[in-house]
Amino acid sequence: MASSSGTKDVGPQRSMSRRMTKMASMVEAGDENTAVDSETVPSSLASIAPILRVANEIELENPRVAYLCRFHAFEKAHRMDPTSSGRGVRQFKTYLLHRLEKEEREAEHVLAKNDPKEIQKYYQNFCEKNIREGQYTKKPEEIAKIYQIATVLYDVLRTVVPSSKVDHETQRYAKDVEEKKEQNEHYNILPLYAVGVEPEIMKLPEIKAALRAIRNVVGLPSFLMPKEKERPVNDILEWLAMVFGFQKEKSSWL
Structure with a gap:
């Protein structure tokens, strides 16, 4: 917390301390003996x-940026339920x-001398290490998680760094x-693609196995085509479409 006498804070650090002081008036003192995990x-x-x-996730690597994330979470929580x-x-x-008050004093800068530069440098390093380099070595589910973290970090960054100070990098x-x-998000349905780059999720062994099972169903009744020719069908979704049909606006999902 900022001191009212003695040493003088500079730049963004002083601004952050004033915001912490204001935050203290947002809630009443609670029972400090009650443990509440930040994930609860x-x-x-x-x-x-x-x-x-x-x-x-990033606590051990950069406690100062982790503090900035929690600070943003607190402010968002207060806007949602003032x-x-x-x-x-x-x-x-x-x-x-209480946790933020403690972390503001103890969480030291690792990469820079102030919060705006600290979070920008960390964000750049995170993207370079995990996205630029990791796209060739990490599994699809790991890449999806990395993109989620990067998105949150940038949202927090924009609350710390004035838009005019966000550098080109x-x-x-x-x-x-x-x-x-979007190419690396988790799906609860399989994405449709006809041409272009195959979505990463389609490369997973379990997805490939599921598709093989759907497309190679043995024993489905054949269809009688024109000139009394039978057409065998092994794809269960194709068979269902031929028997029952699909709504036109839903057919693009298949």
């Missing part, structure tokens, strides 16, 4: 859980505030992530 997010604040997961009226929200926010990485992250 109240259901009404579920959208901040990914931010806290990223903070936990009166802390949701179930468990006041307790959660009080715990998180950071913007270049952010644009690259935005363009490619």
Whole structure:
């Protein structure tokens, strides 16, 4: 926390301390003996859980950026429920505030002398190491997780760094992530592609095995075609389409 006397803070560090002081008035003092894990997010604040997961993920590598992620999560939680009226929200926010006060004092800069430069350098290093280099060595599910982390980091970065101070290198990485992250997202249905690059998920052994099973079903009744010719079908989805049909607007999913 910023001191009211003695040494003088400079630049963004002082601004962050003022924001911490303001945050203390957002919640009432809670029971400090009640342990609340930062991942135990109240259901009404579920959208901040990914931010806290990223903070936990990068904690050992860069505690200062992890602190900035939790700070962003707290501010977002307060905007979502400024009166802390949701179930468990006041307790959660009080715990998180105490943790932030401690981390602001103890989490040191690793790559730069202030928060805007610290998070930009970390973001650039993360993208270079995990996306540029990792795309040739990491599994599809690992790449999907990396893109999720990179997206959260950039969201946090934009709250710390004024838009006019986001350097060209950071913007270049952010644009690259935005363009490619959809290709590496988790699916609950298989993506349709006819031409172009095969989505990474389609290369997974379990997906290939599932497709082989769908397309090689033995014993499906044949169809009587014109001139009384029988047409055998082994693809279960094709067979279902021929028997029952599919709604026109849904057929592009198959």
